[in-house]
Amino acid sequence: MNVRFVAMVMLGCMSSVSSVMYGSEIAAFTIFGCDAKGTQDGYARWNTGPIDACWDLFVYEGERVQKGEQPKWLNDPQTHQVKLAAGKGSMTYTFHFDSTTDVPFFGLNLFVDGRLQPMISVYAPVTRDPSQPIKFEVNRSDNTMGWPLSSIAGAGTLSYSGANDSLWIHDDKATEKFTVTDFKILTPEAAGNVDRVGSNQIQPSGRPDWVGQFTIKVEETATAPSNWLLWAGTVAAMKIGPNNPDGAWEKKYAGTIATPPFSFVYGGQSSDNFLKGWKFQ
Numbered sequence: 001m002n003v004r005f006v007a008m009v010m011l012g013c014m015s016s017v018s019s020v021m022y023g024s025e026i027a028a029f030t031i032f033g034c035d036a037k038g039t040q041d042g043y044a045r046w047n048t049g050p051i052d053a054c055w056d057l058f059v060y061e062g063e064r065v066q067k068g069e070q071p072k073w074l075n076d077p078q079t080h081q082v083k084l085a086a087g088k089g090s091m092t093y094t095f096h097f098d099s100t101t102d103v104p105f106f107g108l109n110l111f112v113d114g115r116l117q118p119m120i121s122v123y124a125p126v127t128r129d130p131s132q133p134i135k136f137e138v139n140r141s142d143n144t145m146g147w148p149l150s151s152i153a154g155a156g157t158l159s160y161s162g163a164n165d166s167l168w169i170h171d172d173k174a175t176e177k178f179t180v181t182d183f184k185i186l187t188p189e190a191a192g193n194v195d196r197v198g199s200n201q202i203q204p205s206g207r208p209d210w211v212g213q214f215t216i217k218v219e220e221t222a223t224a225p226s227n228w229l230l231w232a233g234t235v236a237a238m239k240i241g242p243n244n245p246d247g248a249w250e251k252k253y254a255g256t257i258a259t260p261p262f263s264f265v266y267g268g269q270s271s272d273n274f275l276k277g278w279k280f281q
Contacts, residue, residue: 026084026178028111031057031095031185031212032145033103038123038154039141040107046097047148049080054149055199056080057212059095064211067194073202080200090181090217096197096209106185107139108214109154110178111147118144121154122183122214130190136183161221169241170225172248182215224253228261235260 033044047054059082060071071094074082084093105125109118121144124136139154146152159179188194188208198205224230225243233244235258243249264271 025112026082026086026110026216027113028081028147029057030054030107030109030111030145030147031097032107032109034105034107034123034139034141034144036105036125037141038105038107038121038137038139039143040145040151041103044099044101044103045145045149047145048082049075050148051080051200052148055098056197057095057097058197058202059084059093062092062094064094064191064213067192071196075202084216086178086216086218088176088218088220090215092182092213092215094211094213096194096211098197098199098205098207099210100207102187106212107141107144107154108180108183108212109139109144109147109152110160110180110214112160116146117152118146118155119160120158120178120180121156122158122180124183124185127184127186128190130186133184136180161223168229168243170223170229170243172245172252175221175223177219177221179217179219180214181217182213184214185210185212224256225249227259230256231258231260234258 028048030048031046033041035041045054046057048057048059056075058080059074061074065071074084076082103126105123107121107123110120112119121139121141122136123139123141125134127133138156138158140156142153143151144154158181159177161175161177188210191209191211193208194211195204195206195208196202197209225233229240229243230249230253232238232240234249234253260271262271264274266274
């Protein structure tokens with residue numbers, strides 16, 4: 001039986017098809033005091049610009065620069081914002097900030113252009129002994145610090161892929177996957193009592209800096225379409241935007257069992273049995 005089938009779940013929902021493209025570089029990050037579960041405390045908050053109510057984070061590439069040497073700061077001189085375009089492999093970023101209070105736990109949220117939600121969220125107890133940094137964790141709290149200054153749910157993940165995907169679109173091209181492999185913040189004493197920055201300027205404040213670091217691993221990765229989209233493009237032979245170019249998905253994902261995004265019973269038969277003899281075209 002040849003049947004032209006369109007899943008009803010799609011009708012009325014798909015007036016247009018478009019993908020969502022996010023940046024592939026770190027456009028901002030926030031640091032915030034939090035509790036042992038990653039929930040922000042609401043008062044200890046810092047960001048990588050713009051110059052606002054939050055005190056600023058000043059960033060450079062690589063390991064901590066020792067006393068007597070000058071870091072190459074990455075912040076824009078006017079806005080204090082940063083663009084961290086990490087290449088493939090691993091890169092460590094070090095940042096300094098000023099604080100008047102002792103904070104027991106810190107959270108980190110990383111952001112890309114065009115996305116309000118953090119791409120990666122982690123947190124860790126403060127490190128008081130540089131030879132024994134304390135292990136960081138994924139932050140799944142519903143209340144963390146957005147950029148530049150807001151409350152937002154944590155990403156709940158250590159990794160982010162910049163795939164240009166949406167509910168309706170899958171990009172077959174390989175994309176960059178970002179993974180945080182290390183995160184720590186040292187007390188001024190643990191960092192050697194260096195004083196390089198103030199609350200909103202790169203100059204000594206009279207108080208030693210708190211110093212943090214995170215390491216990002218960047219690798220090339222490719223993902224398969226979501227199960228329902230694979231079913232729609234192969235089994236149901238539906239043409240949705242640029243998906244399944246030239247029928248390539250049938251061969252590329254031949255080992256993947258695509259199941260429909262619905263189930264029903266008709267004439268006493270389950271949808272799986274009912275649809276076995278159908279040919280979609």
